Amino acid sequence: MTTAPPMPAPQVPSPASEGPPDSGIRPLRALLQQARPYRLVLLGSLLLALAASACGLVQPLVARAVLDALADSTAVTGALVLLGVLVVAGAVLTGFQSWWQQRTSEQVVRSIRRGLVFRLIRLKVAELDSRPPGDLVARVTSDSALVQNAATQGLVMITNGALTVAGAIVLMGTVHLGLLGVTLAVLLGTGALLGLILPRIREAVARAQNSVGAIGAALDRSLGAARTVKANGAESRETAHAEAAIEEAYEAGLTGAKYVALVQVLSGVAIQAAFLAVLGVGGALVASGDLDASQLIAFLLYVFYLASPIASLLGGLGMLQQGLGAIVRIEQVRHLPAEDDVDPTGHTAPHTERSTPAPPVEFDAVHFAYPGRDPALRGVSFTVPGATRTALVGLSGAGKTTMFALLQRFYEPHAGAIRIGGQDIALMPRVEVRRRIAYVEQESPVMAGTLRDNLRYAATGAGDEEIAEVLRLTRLDSLIAGLPDGLDTEVGNRGVTLSGGERQRLAIARALLRRPEVLLLDEATAQLDASNEQALREAVDQAARRCTVILIAHRLSTVTDAEQIIVLEGGGIRAAGSHDDLVGTDTLYRELAASQMLVPAVADRPPGPDARLAL
């Protein structure tokens, strides 16, 4: 099987090549879709922002009235009070709008993350096989934050900025059309330059986010195999592995920062240039008597006032570009094939006593190949009668674990059918197939959490008595009795505080507690001492009275009493029968048995190195 792969030589991750395909993804459309459910709330936020802007927008007009009143020596109190009210109202509205917007933005990111987590946990096994988990995690944590800002704050800033600029332009037109023409000429010239820069921000962000994913992937690889790294003195190589991605993220971040700074410089220069142009042309008009000084002052105030909405517009466009760079990575995950027929509520089946007899399991001319590999199974056919034990034996890589994977619909056969109780599993929802099966993996994975969490993982409804019974059967009762917190003891990350044999017994206890119709054991007792192994064999024999057991074993001594033993070789069945039959009829089986001292050595063909390796 699919044992943990050896650590390959460190290499610089290639983020772009690790990502799923992005053809057909329309970033702007996807981003707007994220904002769509919140459009009314965002509209509210926009209205607040506009109201705050309006307070600012009329201030130059009121200021002009103050100036005119001062020039005409009329009362200024009313205008001054109005100016004060506008300033305070503008500040209060801005504060409220900011809170409202942040709230919406948190709601958007929550929704994106929920959607991604839901999808990731349901991705098909074949997809998960080829994607580094660290990169997938980065998409949930980091990319979503960039989209969050773009889909809320960015969109509001763009709309608010654009509307305010438009409003200011209209008002400036009422003050003086000629000066408006001068202002627009300067601003449009700068806008053309910005059109060239903004897409570069998006490219830089996409590159930086791919690198953030690669950092996650590199760390996941190193921390997931921390003991292997330390035992091999590979800390420097692993650090270098992550550093390459960190460096790439840094470079991309710098490029993005450069363009963002350029945008800020341009927007500042545009305002200054417009101010100077208006001052020059307007000053000449005032000198020639074609323009009042108060008109020029009001116009210049508008030019300065434009700085804020233009900054908002450009800031929003910058955020949008960042979001567009990140949304592609999120959409890639949303386009990956997922299992859509697993338990929609996410709860495991309640623990119930089964009354139906254990079903037979049948493989019928099953063919299967992993992507890009030679066939792992080549037309395999056999039947496991209900309530019996069948052992799969054979050299390493013969296809035994692949059969278990197909039986649980982790992958689909390319040809042939697998039946449980006469029903083709391809026609059953995956949740139904998996509900009938309990699987003890080769690695006996234990989840972080307490012993009780782990036991109940597959049977949420299991009561204390049933738990006590499986603990006794798997001889975990004495271990638990010695722990101060008993079943509430934390097992640590991946069950690291337990021994290999304890993890294996815990995995078997979990499977037994589920009372499955079909029990799959993949090398489930390989790490047990002789006494515990005997106890576990008895537990499995007992389970076999009410369920169909298929077990993979390299140690033949553990399966000699199975009703049926199937010998696999190169993805096909070489022989099948009882231990006594096979010793007499199959040379490979006899060699395997002889190499384990179960039968006298074969005189004319001693066990080869392959056989010893497999065992």
Ligand SMILES: Nc1ncnc2c1ncn2[C@@H]1O[C@H](COP(=O)(O)OP(=O)(O)OP(=O)(O)O)[C@@H](O)[C@H]1O
């Ligand atoms: N996820 C995978 N992707 C690609 N190839 C795989 C995958 N899992 C297994 N293989 C390949 O498929 C073949 C059968 O593997 P499988 O794990 O079924 O063998 P096995 O008989 O269980 O071996 P072992 O006794 O060593 O566990 C092997 O050549 C293996 O390299």
